[in-house]
Amino acid sequence: MSVLKPLIIKEFDHQEDHFRINYVQRNGRSDSCDYHFHDNYELYYLLAGQRKYFIRDRIHLVQKGDMVFIPKHDLHRTRDAGPYHERMLIYFDDAFLETIAGPGNQISPHLLQPFRNNNPVLRLQKEDRRFVDVLFYRILKELEEKPVDYQLYLKALFIELLVYVSRCTEKYVEVEVNAPLDTPTQKKISEIANYIQENYEKSLTLAYLSKQFYISTYYLSRVFKEVSGFSFVEYLNNVRIIESQRLLRETNLPIFQISEQVGFVNTTNFGRVFKQVVHLSPLQYRRMQQATN
Template sequence: MANEKKNGSNGTCGYTEEAFLVHYAMRHGTVDGSTSHFHDNYELYYLLSGQRQYFIRDRVYRIEKGDLVFIPKYDLHRTLDAGPFHERMLLYFKDSFLDHETGEDEQLKNYVLQPFQRTVPVLRLPKDDRSEAEALFYKIIREMGNKRPGFQLYVKALVLELLVLVSRCAEQETESVFDFETPLQRKVAEISTFIRQNYKNPLTLSELSKQFYMSTYYLSRVFKEISGFSFIEYLNYIRIKEAQSLLHDSDLPIVQIAELVGFESVANFGRVFKQSVHLSPMQYRKMQRIRT
């Protein structure tokens, strides 16, 4: 899950269980969500005030007051600074949370997960819907702060109400067009897309620089500056995400999976996988099979 480095005053409150987390934060000063991550939780991010830059999958989005961000499981993302102050709500939940709270009603579960399948992961709420959503967010914040008897159950009920509300909003609203703010953001999106499409190949900065007519130094600096990731961080995360799918969905030997996702040695694959997932590939496969 996300960690944020901060320099300045802030206020927070939250509530967490194994399959569920909701967290409110108000930040003053420089804040850098510099821990890059993808995870097996769904993530819903709502900006109550201020501005943020959010790198999601392969491009940067400027997030403004009233914007909802939907992060599916295993999508690479990172928040970046865009101003001296912001206030946000963050919700993580696993499939098991929805299974439990919806009584394993597949139709309802699929409905509240629909917004996480959007091509554009940001929903800019209209004023009326924003007021209704914020009323629910502030009820959740108040419950987490006061911790009155039964607050845990009430928070979950409010979260389910919120998920249904935002699913309705997403269903009614067409996907917004988010233009690139600078030519460099567009170029980094092109580079990210190229990496995602060619991660199986032995990609290097030198090859990318030739492909995009940029010096290796300039490409490396710009990619890091815009996305928050180094080239090798981004490439490895894409490869590890694909490896997770193969470990879960196939019986292929680990050495073959390492080769299929672009690693030249199974030793390097195992090292990078453990750094990213905190489990070895074999441990990850065993855990996924226990869960299913």
């Protein structure tokens, strides 16, 4: 039996150094192509529909008008919560912010506050949502029509957006804007994911975790995948690789020692998994980071 692929109704992608905007309107069920993490910030805005968003160790139900802030190096993935959705993704890094600030100037720490909050999902109140909707539809119009100097205007609109939502997060500080999903099963998987985040260096197996959390191995394997979108091994390996990247960037430890510290049995296996996830060897990644710093 053939499986119908989701229909992409409309899509735009604008990419330049340190800054990218991707818009898609899709009909039909779809999960994001893969789990991932990256060296830049990601801002996700849902213009229509619903999605489930797994971020680090929690799953959130994202609704129309919600904004999601993904910090650098946080593991995440979106999943279906309905047959239709329309969303915009904006990626940027510290170098982009430095070009906006200008030589010798520092970016206000408030500008990145939404990416530092414990809750990554901001549910805008009606008045703020109207304002933000206008900004996003202006961005979409620039992507569609590409008038003269549209690249510059896209950046200006994004900076206006970033300033506005950073003010919103301060204004909403006393408001519970969007709690993670908390069915018993989802809470249990979040507990397990958090345990993996805190104990990745140990020799973790499904059998070990099933004993720790009083769940059968089969049930844990199946439900972890259903809830998070990751298999247990995928999640564990990615948590370990994220930490190994930090050690490669911030220390001079030899690669074999980093491999041991993040929980891999041997350096060969570490190198294979690292390249599978990052598409570079650990040494290539370290050299690339050194060249850009």
